[in-house]
Amino acid sequence: MSSPEERIAASAPDESLVAEGRRVLALEAEAVAAVAGRLGEDFVRACRLLHGAEGRVVVSGIGKSGHVARKIAATLTSTGTPATFLHPVEGLHGDMGIVGARDVAVLVSKSGDTSELEGLIDYLVRLGVPIIAISGRSPSPLTRHATVTLDCSVPEEACPMDLAPTSSTTAALALGDAMAVVVLQLKGFREEDFAVLHPGGALGRKLSLRVRDVMVAEEYPRLGEDALMRDCIVPLAEMRGTVPIVDAEGCIVGVVTAGDLTRLMEREPDFLDRPVSEVMTRNPKVAHPDELGSAAVRRMEEHGVMALPVRDDDGRLQGIVHLHDLMRSGAV
Numbered sequence: 447m448s449s450p451e452e453r454i455a456a457s458a459p460d461e462s463l464v465a466e467g468r469r470v471l472a473l474e475a476e477a478v479a480a481v482a483g484r485l486g487e488d489f490v491r492a493c494r495l496l497h498g499a500e501g502r503v504v505v506s507g508i509g510k511s512g513h514v515a516r517k518i519a520a521t522l523t524s525t526g527t528p529a530t531f532l533h534p535v536e537g538l539h540g541d542m543g544i545v546g547a548r549d550v551a552v553l554v555s556k557s558g559d560t561s562e563l564e565g566l567i568d569y570l571v572r573l574g575v576p577i578i579a580i581s582g583r584s585p586s587p588l589t590r591h592a593t594v595t596l597d598c599s600v601p602e603e604a605c606p607m608d609l610a611p612t613s614s615t616t617a618a619l620a621l622g623d624a625m626a627v628v629v630l631q632l633k634g635f636r637e638e639d640f641a642v643l644h645p646g647g648a649l650g651r652k653l654s655l656r657v658r659d660v661m662v663a664e665e666y667p668r669l670g671e672d673a674l675m676r677d678c679i680v681p682l683a684e685m686r687g688t689v690p691i692v693d694a695e696g697c698i699v700g701v702v703t704a705g706d707l708t709r710l711m712e713r714e715p716d717f718l719d720r721p722v723s724e725v726m727t728r729n730p731k732v733a734h735p736d737e738l739g740s741a742a743v744r745r746m747e748e749h750g751v752m753a754l755p756v757r758d759d760d761g762r763l764q765g766i767v768h769l770h771d772l773m774r775s776g777a778v
Contacts, residue, residue: 501548518622558586658735700726
């Protein structure tokens with residue numbers, strides 16, 4: 447811990463300010479890593495309690511821990527677990543009615559010995575509500591009444607006086623995020639569910655945009671398996687380098703790309719008379735009209751392609767979707 451003489455003066459050089467910032471970040475990173483190393487059966491029990499909650503999750507804390515509690519409640523709610531923040535003092539003055547016997551409580555306190563939490567703890571115990579304690583000290587009045595305790599202790603705060611909650615709040619916040627992410631996976635929470643809860647702004651557009659909203663569905667070239675490569679020249683230009691190949695029933699059987707044409711030209715002098723069936727990529731990567739645009743983008747990036755044929759459940763070609771169109775529409 448820095449002595450008063452070591453504290454940064456207003457006239458300190460810029461390098462000292464950067465060094466102090468790095469010291470703070472390093473201490474907080476170490477605090478989070480230490481909490482991660484202590485995760486075990488208690489963490490599993492806590493996640494199972496949250497996943498099995500028949501009511502809502504009530505999250506509470508006072509001071510800086512209260513701000514952390516608000517964030518934990520918000521993260522749980524946005525990932526499919528109904529949660530609410532309850533101020534412990536307001537709770538004692540009429541807000542306890544928000545708590546039900548089927549709820550689960552998460553109480554955040556560095557010391558575990560905060561007088562403002564005493565009344566709330568007493569009420570939760572009498573109601574039989576399971577308590578998950580996120581605390582930096584155990585045993586304590588909070589942990590003695592908790593169903594499960596998560597050790598969130600830190601060796602020191604990043605504050606040079608070891609007073610202002612810094613490392614401890616960062617660790618508690620990260621632990622709350624860890625629980626929320628595990629619980630969303632236990633619930634099978636999907637991107638589609640996230641989109642329902644985030645309809646506004648850029649995030650909402652990204653998570654609600656479907657392939658059908660962007661794909662070219664009319665007047666796009668397609669060729670049959672009996673076509674020749676000379677028949678591909680104009681369609682490749684019109685469709686920005688990708689032409690779907692279909693069978694007699696209109697089902698997608700392959701694609702020919704501008705890259706296929708280029709490689710063929712380099713090795714075959716009579717490339718124009720080659721059948722597309724000998725050149726096309728069979729069983730190409732495809733998209734479905736109802737899937738998220740972001741999912742189609744990931745598939746394109748994973749396989750290094752710029753466009754995907756779009757087919758229905760029966761395999762029939764419905765259109766084609768291009769990476770640039772998805773990007774312009776906000777899919778990424």
